[in-house]
Amino acid sequence: MDRTRPLVTFLAATALAVSGITALSSAARAADADLAKNGGFESGLTGWTCSAGTTVTSPVHSGSAALQATPAGSDNAQCAQTVTVQPDSPYTLSGYVRGSYVYLGASGTGTTDVSTWTQSAPDWQHLTTTFRTGPSTTKVTIYTHGWYGTGAYYADDITLTGPGGGTQQAPAAPTGLTASSVTASSVALSWSSVPGATGYTVYRDGTKAQTVTGTSATIGGLTASTAYSFQVTASDDAGESAKSAAVTATTTSGGGGGDGGGSTGLPTHALVGYLHSSFANGSGYTRMADVPDSWDVIDLAFGEPTSPTSGDIRFNRCPVTECPNVESDADFKAAIKAKQAAGKKVLISIGGQNGQVQLTTTAARDTFVSSVSKIIDQYGLDGLDVDFEGHSLSLNTDDTDFKHPTTPVIVNLISALKTLKAKYGSGFVLTMAPETFFVQNGYQFYGTGKWGGQDPRCGAYLPVIYALRDDLTLLHVQDYNSGPIMGLDNQYHSMGGADFHIAMTDMLLTGFPVAGDQNNVFPPLRPDQVAIGMPASTNAGNGYVSPAEVTKTLDCLTKKTNCGSYATHGTWPTLRGLMTWSVNWDRYSNWEFEKNFDAYFG
Incomplete structure (x- = not known):
């Protein structure tokens, strides 16, 4: 009588069960997303609010850019962004940093706010921490900062992985963009409101010129007798919309009071x-x-x-x-x-x-x-x-x-x-x-x-x-x-x-x-x-x-x-x-x- 067969059958069943659990876990993780916007700083500081930051091309952890921020005086050079999350859900925050006393953290979690840091990172060092959102938390602020008077720090490839908050769909592009009150050095712009938008960005000849909360802006610092092309985008927590149709305006020659x-x-x-x-x-x-x-x-x-x-x-x-x-x-x-x-x-x-x-x-x-x-x-x-x-x-x-x-x-x-x-x-x-x-x-x-x-x-x-x-x-x-x-x-x-x-x-x-x-x-x-x-x-x-x-x-x-x-x-x-x-x-x-x-x- 073969006494090994029942054991083989049990092991096979166990393996199938474990395989099923693993497959289920992978499916669940497939729904997770990186919620951090511009975590690699490839688009400058777009998405981030920094008290003393800029982007540099060296050193970088990956890509072509990284954050450089320098604490000075009573400022710790924090860069932060607020992201939309799901209540009562697990999240992993990670990023690569270098410098002395560099911090990576999350606040407004609804449970216990978390942070991780390194005292000394002469080369890129990976920081990671986890948290769970509170039962009614829908927004979390992630940040990185240095310490007072310790010199510049660098950060790159910051990610926040977990269930996406809502549909994460950016607003529609603005319509009705018009130019008026054109002078030798400025152009006044206005456009139609976009439902749900929390801000608008005006682009001049494809380059970001001004960010506003309303539906109008005056772009100054222009050269007389010059044609300019303007577009505008709408933004909310999910991101930035596509650019509107362009409008062209030519500044005046500079005669008269201007x-x-x-x-x-x-x-x-x-x-x-x-x-x-x-x-x-x-x-x-x-x-x-x-x-x-x-x-x-x-x-x-x-x-x-x-x-x-x-x-x-x-x-x-x-x-x-x-x-x-x-x-x-x-x-x-x-x-x-x-x-x-x-x-x-x-x-x-x-x-x-x-x-x-x-x-x-x-x-x-x-x-x-x-x-x-x-x-x-x-x-x-x-x-x-x-x-x-x-x-x-x-x-x-x-x-x-x-x-x-x-x-x-x-x-x-x-x-x-x-x-x-x-x-x-x-x-x-x-x-x-x-x-x-x-x-x-x-x-x-x-x-x-x-x-x-x-x-x-x-x-x-x-x-x-x-x-x-x-x-x-x-x-x-x-x-x-x-x-x-x-x-x-x-x-x-x-x-x-x-x-x-x-x-x-x-x-x-x-x-x-x-x-x-x-x-x-x-x-x-x-x-x-x-x-x-x-x-x-x-x-x-x-x-x-x-x-x-x-x-x-x-x-x-x-x-x-x-x-x-x-x-x-x-x-x-x-x-x-x-x-x-x-x-x-x-x-x-x-x-x-x-x-x-x-x-x-x-």
Whole structure:
């Protein structure tokens, strides 16, 4: 009798059972998907929100790109994306990283949030972790980040594997795309709403230009007399739609108000300088009549308040005890009229380093308007330059929307400037000279409400610039006396070379998400509204750059040649020009700044 047959039969049955379980498991896993979008960073940072990230071509784990992010200060350089998941389901998060103290994790799981990390990965290291979603969880945020001050880290091939959330079907492509309000440097676009879409992306000549939440956008930074093709896509949690049908628009030739200063009568390229009119320093006093004809806008520095919160602005000319060669009031006024007859603009600049102005009340606002008007009328000036520094503009902790400010000093300043513009009409020249801290630093930090602990001045000028964008003649940000500022390449840029000026100006002409919020984008200014602020000499302030670096800056921004490491998002031949502190310091340096401007623009 064969005693082995029953055992063979049992083993065969067991094998079939195990095989069936394995087959069932494989079928179940076949339903799983990689839910991470652009986990290999082959499409740049599409799908990711990064506080300080960019993509690089080396090193990479696979493909042609990887994430590089550099923690700095109080920022750990996190990159994150939110994905749609199924409730009460298992998921595996994995990715490849390298660098010191690199983290990979998931939050909002509905159960226990998870993370995994490596202390030291000189080469690519695989990180993986698992979690189960809660009974009502439909979205999970996955992220990677570094640690403070430990240098750049890299990440690639990030995956989130598990049951897909819903249908994972991207929205339909938008329809009804039209172009309107075409100028020499911008085109306004609008399109029909797409059901379920949470955002839209505008493409210019096939390249991503702007992301918005509504159904309209204005694309700036364009070149005059140039044809552009535009398309738009819709996005939701499942991804991005196909592109819409294209619409073509040709920018105007630049005639009229768009390129020549409009009713303000500025030349196509203008040189702006501050004239020390109320004080003396090592640069010496320069008479108004002695300012060379190259200077198109002359800002009288400074009108100052009688107290920080009074709103009462006084302009006191430099006394003879400090400025022995100061001209009389009559000669000063006559020289202003002569400059104006030659097509120059003379403005009163309010504030400066020592002139803190805080319009905390409506009474201070009204006093500001009346006292500034008195100065303008007394000297027959062409307009006003706002040079608020220090803590003149600071945001309240709950003021996080630059389009709808609530901070009194900002609301009252906007109201005062609109009143002055309305009083003097379209020929009124309105300029602003904020520091980079108040403007471009809003890209990373805006106030304190959203970021907690950040300086409340970060980006505090943005509400003022936005509110006055149609009335603003010139914005010339002070690209000096500044710490490192993050550009649109998510890299920090420091003073002393062309790259800093290129990066800071590109932000103004391209627009940028405020405090990293892709749904809260500060719109681009027209290039004819922008002049670049630079010190005239090494004596004038930190951040001086040589004439050669000034030329590189202008070449890159107006011709897209001679550029350095920063890649601009456009070319702006109608960039208005340069501003400098100051006419006096340039005279002290044998007019180096002025001569370089004249040589470049003729």
